[in-house]
Amino acid sequence: MPRIRLVGLLALFPLFAQADVLVGSWNIKHLGWNNDKAMPQVAHVANHFDLLAVQELMDPAALSRLEANLEEMSGEAWSSMASHALGRSSYEEHYGFLWRESEVAYEDSAVVFIDHGDVFSREPYSARFRDVETDDLFTLATVHVVYGDSVSDRLPEIEALADYWQWLGESHPQTPRLLAGDFNLPPDHAAWQALRELGASPAITEGRSTLATSAGQYASLYDNLWYDADRLDPDGQGILLFPELLPLAHQAARDRVSDHAPVYLALNGAALVATHAGSGELVASRRVANCIDLNDSKAGQLTQLPHVGPSRAADIIAGRPWQVPGELTRISGIGEGRLGEIQRSGLLCSG
Structure with missing residues (x-):
């Protein structure tokens, strides 16, 4: 649920569900x-x-x-x-x-x-x-x-x-x-x-x-x-x-x-991740506002991961629960190289 601050005159001015930006x-x-x-x-x-x-x-x-x-x-x-x-x-x-x-x-x-x-x-x-x-x-x-x-x-x-x-x-x-x-x-x-x-x-x-x-x-x-x-x-x-x-x-x-x-x-859970130029990050300088959880995120969020399109997002959802990201190699087309890129993207939730 979005974090909001309670104020008066609610009937006149609805509270803003903060944009995740x-x-x-x-x-x-x-x-x-x-x-x-x-x-x-x-x-x-x-x-x-x-x-x-x-x-x-x-x-x-x-x-x-x-x-x-x-x-x-x-x-x-x-x-x-x-x-x-x-x-x-x-x-x-x-x-x-x-x-x-x-x-x-x-x-x-x-x-x-x-x-x-x-x-x-x-x-x-x-x-x-x-x-x-x-x-x-x-x-x-x-x-x-x-x-x-x-x-x-x-x-x-x-x-x-x-x-x-x-x-x-x-x-x-x-x-x-x-x-x-x-x-x-x-x-x-x-x-x-x-x-x-x-x-x-x-x-x-x-x-x-x-x-x-x-x-x-x-x-x-x-x-x-x-x-x-x-x-x-x-x-x-x-x-x-x-x-x-x-x-x-x-x-x-x-x-x-x-x-x-x-x-x-x-706003609303966003967090800046400072990235060095030329560091090789696939998502250079991109903050992870809400990290991508293999077990909870929707298909649209999963497709933000490198090498994950709608088909592989559906496979990830069908393969739940995932214990560790390394298990993604069970999905067709995700080998060790692509798995490494997914993990280095910084988009996955840790822990």
Whole structure:
């Protein structure tokens, strides 16, 4: 049964059966500029998530290239969308969303916010998404708060996010909200009080997400995911310190991938499994939200295993109970080599 948090007004606002997805947020440092971006490494990091909000997208064509890299790397179908260019001067950015089609689908309402007070340099962008398995809906919004010359330049946009949060709720009153972004302000700053009073909570409260210039060092906690605390009860959250996963030195990772590490929120049993690039994992960087149990999982889940299609899934179900995965060699077409690939996939439940 999904884990849910009890709140008032149940008749007006049904509780959300949380989507079994990993939602990430990542400032990918001028994605789309001619800056020697290591796209396969960017894809490796992005492939840890099912739905990713992207900031500092300079050219939507780069998001399409990243999508193609993800499909080649993961062997799965991905989709993406981008906002129009946003900015007050000649410097403009886009926002983007990337999602794994087996887990997430775009529902509707992709829109750039009409800023009520004309406060934002780059108005937030949002869309509603649907969990493929449960059909539950949720809204994901993203923003890149202006950095400016000092913290005081950032505060008006931070404070205006309370108005934006309310607008998201009014637009889809029965849909839980998540606000992802590079906020250029840590979550414990007093300027967040107005958003907190509306029931929003930061997923990340400890650690640092921006890469310092010194190897292995991180500077600030500017990246975060704020979520609807009355309607969502996350199972996990964190910062993916990606330089540790790549065959690049810290400075090279900072220059050629990003100076920000992605942050994430895990919903309904999802869990991130950090994978090193080039490790040979068949399901590179893929988290196992609910592991596959040979004795309990349905046929559709069993077909996620390497070399298991509908026919072999039916054979697995017919052969229950299984004591150990090694017994799968009883099934026609699964020899020791394929058994090894199934076990190394990391998809099977342990124990």
